[in-house]
Amino acid sequence: MSTPAIELSHVTKIYRRYGGRQFATLKSALLQRSILKDLQASETFPALQDVSFSVPHGCTYGVIGRNGSGKSTALKLVAGITKPTEGTVRVDGRISALIELGAGFHPEISGRENVFINGIMLGLTKKEIEQRFDEIVEFAELQEFIDAPVKTYSSGMYMRLGFAVAIHVDPDVLLVDEVLAVGDEGFTHKCLDKFAEFRRRGKTILLVTHSLGLVERFCDEALWLEDGRAQGHGDPKRIVGAYLTAVEKGEDTLLATTTARAVAAVNAAPPEPPPPAKPETAQPEGELRNMFEAVEGRWGSREIEITAVTLIDHHAQPSFVFHSGDPMSIRLTVVAHSPATDFVFGVSLFNVDGVCCYGTNTFIEQMDPLRFEGEANITFAIESLDLVEGTYKLDVAVHNCDGYPYDYHRQLYTFRVKSRVPDAGIYRPRHHWTFEGAVTFKSTAKADV
Amino acid sequence: MLSNLARLVRYRGLIQSLVARELKARYRGSVLGFLWSFINPLLLLLIYTFVFTKIIPNRNELAQPYAVFMFCGILPWNWFSSSLMEASGSLVSGGNLIKKVLFPAEILPLVSVLANMVHFFLGLTILIAFLIYYQHWPDLAGLFWFPVVVLIQLIFTSAMSLFLAALTVHYRDIRDLLSNLLMFWFFATPIIYPWQDENVKIYRWVFQMNPFTHLAVSYQEILFFRGPVGQASWLLGLGAGSMLLFFATYWFFDRLRDSFAEAV
Numbered sequence: 001m002s003t004p005a006i007e008l009s010h011v012t013k014i015y016r017r018y019g020g021r022q023f024a025t026l027k028s029a030l031l032q033r034s035i036l037k038d039l040q041a042s043e044t045f046p047a048l049q050d051v052s053f054s055v056p057h058g059c060t061y062g063v064i065g066r067n068g069s070g071k072s073t074a075l076k077l078v079a080g081i082t083k084p085t086e087g088t089v090r091v092d093g094r095i096s097a098l099i100e101l102g103a104g105f106h107p108e109i110s111g112r113e114n115v116f117i118n119g120i121m122l123g124l125t126k127k128e129i130e131q132r133f134d135e136i137v138e139f140a141e142l143q144e145f146i147d148a149p150v151k152t153y154s155s156g157m158y159m160r161l162g163f164a165v166a167i168h169v170d171p172d173v174l175l176v177d178e179v180l181a182v183g184d185e186g187f188t189h190k191c192l193d194k195f196a197e198f199r200r201r202g203k204t205i206l207l208v209t210h211s212l213g214l215v216e217r218f219c220d221e222a223l224w225l226e227d228g229r230a231q232g233h234g235d236p237k238r239i240v241g242a243y244l245t246a247v248e249k250g251e252d253t254l255l256a257t258t259t260a261r262a263v264a265a266v267n268a269a270p271p272e273p274p275p276p277a278k279p280e281t282a283q284p285e286g287e288l289r290n291m292f293e294a295v296e297g298r299w300g301s302r303e304i305e306i307t308a309v310t311l312i313d314h315h316a317q318p319s320f321v322f323h324s325g326d327p328m329s330i331r332l333t334v335v336a337h338s339p340a341t342d343f344v345f346g347v348s349l350f351n352v353d354g355v356c357c358y359g360t361n362t363f364i365e366q367m368d369p370l371r372f373e374g375e376a377n378i379t380f381a382i383e384s385l386d387l388v389e390g391t392y393k394l395d396v397a398v399h400n401c402d403g404y405p406y407d408y409h410r411q412l413y414t415f416r417v418k419s420r421v422p423d424a425g426i427y428r429p430r431h432h433w434t435f436e437g438a439v440t441f442k443s444t445a446k447a448d449v
Numbered sequence: 450m451l452s453n454l455a456r457l458v459r460y461r462g463l464i465q466s467l468v469a470r471e472l473k474a475r476y477r478g479s480v481l482g483f484l485w486s487f488i489n490p491l492l493l494l495l496i497y498t499f500v501f502t503k504i505i506p507n508r509n510e511l512a513q514p515y516a517v518f519m520f521c522g523i524l525p526w527n528w529f530s531s532s533l534m535e536a537s538g539s540l541v542s543g544g545n546l547i548k549k550v551l552f553p554a555e556i557l558p559l560v561s562v563l564a565n566m567v568h569f570f571l572g573l574t575i576l577i578a579f580l581i582y583y584q585h586w587p588d589l590a591g592l593f594w595f596p597v598v599v600l601i602q603l604i605f606t607s608a609m610s611l612f613l614a615a616l617t618v619h620y621r622d623i624r625d626l627l628s629n630l631l632m633f634w635f636f637a638t639p640i641i642y643p644w645q646d647e648n649v650k651i652y653r654w655v656f657q658m659n660p661f662t663h664l665a666v667s668y669q670e671i672l673f674f675r676g677p678v679g680q681a682s683w684l685l686g687l688g689a690g691s692m693l694l695f696f697a698t699y700w701f702f703d704r705l706r707d708s709f710a711e712a713v
Contacts, residue, residue, distance in 0.1 A: 081547075081548065097550075097551065103545050103546060103549035103550050104545075108473075109470055117466045121463060
């Protein structure tokens with residue numbers, strides 16, 4: 001327990017780009033006798049910067065982070081495939097890396113022969129492989145096909161065999177890079193069981209994954225990498241939470257710019273619907289007139305104008321990311337350029353497929369318009385946003401009772417609903433389960449959703 | 450570097466199975482399979498025999514039967530040139546392995562050399578069959594030298610392979626350069642003409658600069674010409690030189706090792 005199984009201290013990895021050295025350089029390299037010197041970097045890219053962490057023996061350690069945050073680089077450094085530019089990497093015990101499954105397979109020869117060669121490559125002896133051979137084949141569920149050439153395998157079979165070999169190397173330290181997506185449900189469970197067995201036997205696992213649920217359920221500790229830097233490590237629940245918040249913030253910014261761009265695009269177009277489209281404007285005006293087409297756009301006479309649309313979360317802050325079940329308010333700022341007596345305010349929500357999830361307006365809800373002049377703030381408050389996870393678009397409109405549009409904003413506003421439960425459909429009714437009789441679940445089951 | 454060399458010994462099981470795989474995979478799916486290793490040199494030898502006895506008979510009395518003489522040089526040359534060609538591309542085509550699996554990269558070029566050595570041995574059986582057919586018995590004392598020549602060629606070829614493989618990772622033009630260079634090298638080596646020829650003697654010192662001359666001539670002296678192995682001292686010198694070259698190129702390979710995973 002004294003020495004950690006994996007220890008990285010102040011590790012920096014800088015990838016070099018060998019760009020612009022494609023032609024005629026061998027000649028110059030030879031002439032100037034600078035072959036070795038010429039292999040120096042022309043451009044550099046830091047994949048990891050000053051990352052330190054240590055994994056004690058028997059610990060399951062999760063590494064999370066966005067694409068390109070350096071997770072796989074960290075794993076390769078631990079595996080010893082690449083060397084750190086600065087800092088030290090120390091690993092105690094035999095490593096097996098589930099990085100690229102079946103990387104060493106030769107397509108022309110049989111699965112059986114490939115198991116042997118792959119096993120030797122991963123550090124087993126012939127005898128050890130012979131002992132484990134049946135187990136490997138059974139685990140990969142390939143008994144019938146083990147003597148067929150690997151080129152005839154489906155990609156799933158290929159991966160399963162690769163996984164089976166790698167996991168039977170019986171390492172002290174197992175490195176796993178996002179490989180649980182290799183089979184059907186049954187196989188995935190088998191892999192998880194195998195990991196659990198590893199844990200029980202006190203082996204160390206370093207897990208790189210985007211599956212945050214797996215990290216929370218499985219890992220003793222987690223590390224969050226962001227742009228090659230360690231953003232935090234410790235309790236997986238806390239790290240995953242912090243990571244999710246950051247991701248949401250990122251998404252929020254992204255959605256804000258998407259929305260801003262959509263609004264800017266339609267505002268750049270001339271406000272009146274009928275005039276023939278000016279060729280130099282980017283907005284395809286002709287298409288916008290059909291209000292049943294799910295094309296984003298804005299049209300209407302603008303006698304009454306919607307000047308701003310804001311989505312408000314439960315902290316009363318403008319936001320673009322909401323949690324399923326949280327309250328959401330849609331606030332419209334509307335200006336009547338002349339006093340109006342015939343007006344209807346409406347909103348509707350669409351999912352990405354263009355399906356209207358909900359739509360209503362003041363006319364349907366039997367509010368008789370009387371008079372509206374000047375500027376007004378209108379808030380449409382949803383007490384509980386009972387939608388499943390996904391991206392949604394919003395229509396807001398002001399028109400008269402006959403449907404003549406004053407200002408119609410078609411799918412200009414995008415927001416995202418997040419959920420910790422991967423349920424299906426569109427609508428998530430408030431629900432709970434009741435079990436009468438002898439039905440029990442493990443305590444990890446989530447109580448209320 | 451020395452510890453890396455020692456590690457190579459630990460990986461001999463892997464080298465062995467990779468060579469076996471290479472040989473198996475080459476003929477997998479063909480009907481005649483492994484027989485091709487015999488058929489290829491056999492057909493080559495038959496063609497040479499026909500061309501050089503019937504079409505353009507080679508009258509050089511030093512080298513009769515000419516086809517057999519030529520074959521003594523071509524077999525080791527093929528081992529050498531195929532090894533270099535395959536080895537130079539081995540790191541690039543095996544890039545998947547280098548990037549994803551932890552194992553010493555020098556195994557790949559060495560496997561190319563060894564797999565081609567096996568082919569050389571298989572081709573040798575055809576040569577022996579023809580020597581028997583022509584009743585052309587080599588000197589028994591000379592045969593003692595045979596394993597020595599093979600060993601020296603192995604070391605020399607391995608050294609060259611390591612160098613070329615490492616360099617090809619960074620300069621892909623090596624492959625094209627190499628095929629042309631090998632063509633030139635082939636004609637600069639006394640393989641299709643005997644070393645004792647009057648015309649060759651004039652340029653003897655030039656030929657002696659070519660390391661493969663000593664290998665080719667030694668094979669011919671052992672297997673074809675009756676008489677003592679006149680190249681012995683040159684050969685041993687080449688052996689020593691090859692060892693030095695091997696260490697030098699291994700050092701070079703070791704220097705570049707860390708760049709492979711990123712550059713392939």
